[in-house]
Amino acid sequence: MSLLSVQGLSVRIGALDILRDVSFEMEPGEVLGLVGESGSGKSITALGIMRLLPEVMSVEGAILLQGEALDKLSERRMCARRGRDVGMVFQEPMTALNPLHTIGDQVAETVRLHTRTGRRAARQRAREVLDRVGLEHIGLARFPHELSGGQRQRVVIACAIALAPKLLIADEPTTALDVTTQGEILDLLRRLVREDGMGLILITHDLAVVAKMADRIAVMQLGRIVERGLVTEVLHRPTHDYTRALLAASRHQPVRAARAEAATVLDVRDVVRSYPGTRRLLGRAPPVEAVRGVSFSLHQGENLGLVGESGSGKSTLARALLGLEPVQGGAITLGGQVMDAAAPRALRRRIGVVFQDPFGSFDPRWTVERLIAEPFHLLDNAPPRRPAVEEVLRSVGLQPRDADRHIHAFSGGQRQRIAIARALIIRPDVILLDEAVSALDVQVRAQILDLLAELSARFEVSYLFISHDLSVVRAITDRVMVMQAGRIVESGQTEAVFAAPREAYTRQLLAATPRLPDGIAT
Amino acid sequence: MLMRFMQRLFSLIVTLIVASILIFCVIEVLPGDPAAFMLGMNAEPEAVAALRAQMGLDAGLVARYFTWIGGWLTGDFGTSYTYRVPVAELIADRVWVSLPLALYALGLSTVIAFPIGIVAAMRRGRAADYGIMGATQLGIAIPNFWFAMFLVVIFAINLRWVQAGGFPGWHDPVAAIRALTLPAISLALPQASILARIMRSALIDTLDEDYVRTARAKGLSRSGVVRAHALRNAMIPVLTIIGLQFSFLLAGAIIIENVFYLPGLGRLLFQAINQRDLIVVESTVMLLVMAVVVVTFLVDLAYAIVDPRLRR
Structure with missing residues (x-):
């Protein structure tokens, strides 16, 4: 008997089909990779199996877990299955734990809910489970906010596997984590599957993660499974066009012209950014140095990458470069002038920025025209607004009439195009791209990378491309810098650094990055 | 936790001191002399002055502020002008x-x-x-x-x-x-x-x-x-x-x-x-x-x- 059998699962909101006739089987100990772009129905499938979909959605179809029909159970009996027979891990570890309860209590809760275990025995069990997920050194009495993102994700996993469920569903469990932590969490999940013989549904948009982890794969598009099979077969011989398109986008490399050596536009010398220590009863803790003496220069039209894991100081450096924060040492010069927190508008207009979350960086009540023209306040003689906005909208592949719409009317990729238009409209020398494509689906990401390459060639604008995603940095940059604990530990031509990294840390980052196997069809 | 407690306690004390000064000043600038009010419309100026002295209203501002605060610290809020009973008693009731x-x-x-x-x-x-x-x-x-x-x-x-x-x-x-x-x-x-x-x-x-x-x-x-x-x-x-x-x-x-x-x-x-x-x-x-x-x-x-x- 198969472990899980989903038969004809369909989900609807009113007349809108979200999931159409999804069916698949899983054997015990098997890892199923569920891939597809956002909105393809991956998470809906997972929540449908858990029966945790919002009540406005109507659900049809059968879900059999070891022959037992979960879809027929009463809500009370279903509660007894969740956490005991089926566990689930979510994408966002920073918010997936209750901030007010200790991690020990949160793991013990799973045990106490489903078994007649006393408080003490449940804590004992929680300790064992936390040890198992690699948190031996973390006390039960710690609170989530005292832990890093990777540690929190281990706690969430501990909650899910405390009672050794038969099936574990992990919904983008590593998307919010940086590359080294992602590698560790994936290794942990694989070890748990092997040791407990449980089935794992791994939901991800990253084909490389599936290639590394899964036995079988199901590709979803628009609420349907369009292709399924063994990972090795599907990745090497995809039969569906959509799978082929996803694979092509995953390893997309924008075409970029070779560049001649050009003048320096941004020069950073020995920059130090430190924060005052936390206040104590008397005095303060020692200051925290987030950036410790960073030097580099960026040439006209150059694409420079900055990689490193979270907490390495990338974003702090970015804020200093934008003149949003003072530096405690060194100097930043932009086009020969000193950039600091007191920089004049005329200097600020020479550097633009695009952030990770396009939606969060726009005022939802403004029209796109007003949003894109916002940097005009940096200009003394702003050109007429409408023609300028229409021109830049065309440059980023949108329509002039989009200027009259509001931001909620656009998809994630279109929003990022609008963010790029906003940075581009005052023709800066440098655009800082802070994880600018990290939240995008692979196909959209490929399009945005093409757009960036084209704009760079056309307007001679330089990019500082900050990302924890090494494959993206490799595709788009000329040179790359690797940052660790506030310092740049390695830098050089991108291909040279990726092909033959000198530093152990760089090698470690590269090794942790999941890659599609060589020789697969595209 | 102790740090937070001490910080809040400190700000509590500062707030109370600032509030007491403000209250005192506002009451001072209010129109109407309590002594004149108590003695009625036709009182002799000398009588009013004598009553003011008796009530301690003729002392300097700073001295009167400290008398008031000193009283507060010892539980003596003074005597009500109209009821002629200790203010502390009135308030306690x-x-x-x-x-x-x-x-x-x-x-x-x-x-x-x-x-x-x-x-x-x-x-x-x-x-x-x-x-x-x-x-x-x-x-x-x-x-x-x-x-x-x-x-x-x-x-x-x-x-x-x-x-x-x-x-x-x-x-x-x-x-x-x-x-x-x-x-x-x-x-x-x-x-x-x-x-x-x-x-x-x-x-x-x-x-x-x-x-x-x-x-x-x-x-x-x-x-x-x-x-x-x-x-x-x-x-x-x-x-x-x-x-x-x-x-x-x-x-x-x-x-x-x-x-x-x-x-x-x-x-x-x-x-x-x-x-x-x-x-x-x-x-x-x-x-x-x-x-x-x-x-x-x-x-x-x-x-x-x-x-x-x-x-x-």
């Missing part, structure tokens, strides 16, 4: 009406608001939610003195369950509580309505949080999630409002005290202002400020008990 009334009303408000706020949040968008939201809208809109008179008509005049007004004193606790019941209900109605709405929206916000979904995935039922996870997370805004409501109830019951002829702090203050009994005004206002500041301090500490992220 009134506190024993106003404080229990405020606590009674706050207790009622909380006991009513919590369950209906929780039910509205859990049944968001359904009939029960709309019904509760409509009722709380009404509860906020009805003026509480009108509601108080409505209660008097029903329960005191028609049903004769309680007295229409007055306060018998605490020597008969049952009678005292009966006397405070209608005022407490009238005070609690708008407060409960506000608190229920805050409870509902805070709980709806927390029910949308990721950790609620995690808890559901562990096998908690919908109501189990509210009990074990959502409720405590929703407490920060609710505690804030409870703190504000207590301060308001302590001093803001003037109208209700008048409707029910209760000898509370609000009426004392009202009468003292009319009679230019500034020494009573000064000390009553200072006491109310103290109550507000202390409650804020306690609410601040309660935040830290609820939320471990604030325990630093």
Whole structure:
């Protein structure tokens, strides 16, 4: 008997089909990779199996877990299955734990809910489970906010596997984590599957993660499974066009012209950014140095990458470069002038920025025209607004009439195009791209990378491309810098650094990055 | 935690000192000489001057401020100009009406608001939610003195369950509580309505949080999630409002005290202002400020008990 059998699962909101006739089987100990772009129905499938979909959605179809029909159970009996027979891990570890309860209590809760275990025995069990997920050194009495993102994700996993469920569903469990932590969490999940013989549904948009982890794969598009099979077969011989398109986008490399050596536009010398220590009863803790003496220069039209894991100081450096924060040492010069927190508008207009979350960086009540023209306040003689906005909208592949719409009317990729238009409209020398494509689906990401390459060639604008995603940095940059604990530990031509990294840390980052196997069809 | 406690304690003391100076200065610039007022329109200037000297009004500003504060620290608030009794006694009598009334009303408000706020949040968008939201809208809109008179008509005049007004004193606790019941209900109605709405929206916000979904995935039922996870997370805004409501109830019951002829702090203050009994005004206002500041301090500490992220 198969472990899980989903038969004809369909989900609807009113007349809108979200999931159409999804069916698949899983054997015990098997890892199923569920891939597809956002909105393809991956998470809906997972929540449908858990029966945790919002009540406005109507659900049809059968879900059999070891022959037992979960879809027929009463809500009370279903509660007894969740956490005991089926566990689930979510994408966002920073918010997936209750901030007010200790991690020990949160793991013990799973045990106490489903078994007649006393408080003490449940804590004992929680300790064992936390040890198992690699948190031996973390006390039960710690609170989530005292832990890093990777540690929190281990706690969430501990909650899910405390009672050794038969099936574990992990919904983008590593998307919010940086590359080294992602590698560790994936290794942990694989070890748990092997040791407990449980089935794992791994939901991800990253084909490389599936290639590394899964036995079988199901590709979803628009609420349907369009292709399924063994990972090795599907990745090497995809039969569906959509799978082929996803694979092509995953390893997309924008075409970029070779560049001649050009003048320096941004020069950073020995920059130090430190924060005052936390206040104590008397005095303060020692200051925290987030950036410790960073030097580099960026040439006209150059694409420079900055990689490193979270907490390495990338974003702090970015804020200093934008003149949003003072530096405690060194100097930043932009086009020969000193950039600091007191920089004049005329200097600020020479550097633009695009952030990770396009939606969060726009005022939802403004029209796109007003949003894109916002940097005009940096200009003394702003050109007429409408023609300028229409021109830049065309440059980023949108329509002039989009200027009259509001931001909620656009998809994630279109929003990022609008963010790029906003940075581009005052023709800066440098655009800082802070994880600018990290939240995008692979196909959209490929399009945005093409757009960036084209704009760079056309307007001679330089990019500082900050990302924890090494494959993206490799595709788009000329040179790359690797940052660790506030310092740049390695830098050089991108291909040279990726092909033959000198530093152990760089090698470690590269090794942790999941890659599609060589020789697969595209 | 100790760090936070010390910080808050320090800011509490500074606030009280600043408040005492402000109160003192405002009372000083108020028009109307208490001595002249006490002696009437036709008093001789010499008599007024003599009385001023006797009352200590002729000393310098700074000296009088320190006399006042020194008195406060030793429990001597001076003597009322009009009643000729120690201010401390006057206030103490009134506190024993106003404080229990405020606590009674706050207790009622909380006991009513919590369950209906929780039910509205859990049944968001359904009939029960709309019904509760409509009722709380009404509860906020009805003026509480009108509601108080409505209660008097029903329960005191028609049903004769309680007295229409007055306060018998605490020597008969049952009678005292009966006397405070209608005022407490009238005070609690708008407060409960506000608190229920805050409870509902805070709980709806927390029910949308990721950790609620995690808890559901562990096998908690919908109501189990509210009990074990959502409720405590929703407490920060609710505690804030409870703190504000207590301060308001302590001093803001003037109208209700008048409707029910209760000898509370609000009426004392009202009468003292009319009679230019500034020494009573000064000390009553200072006491109310103290109550507000202390409650804020306690609410601040309660935040830290609820939320471990604030325990630093």
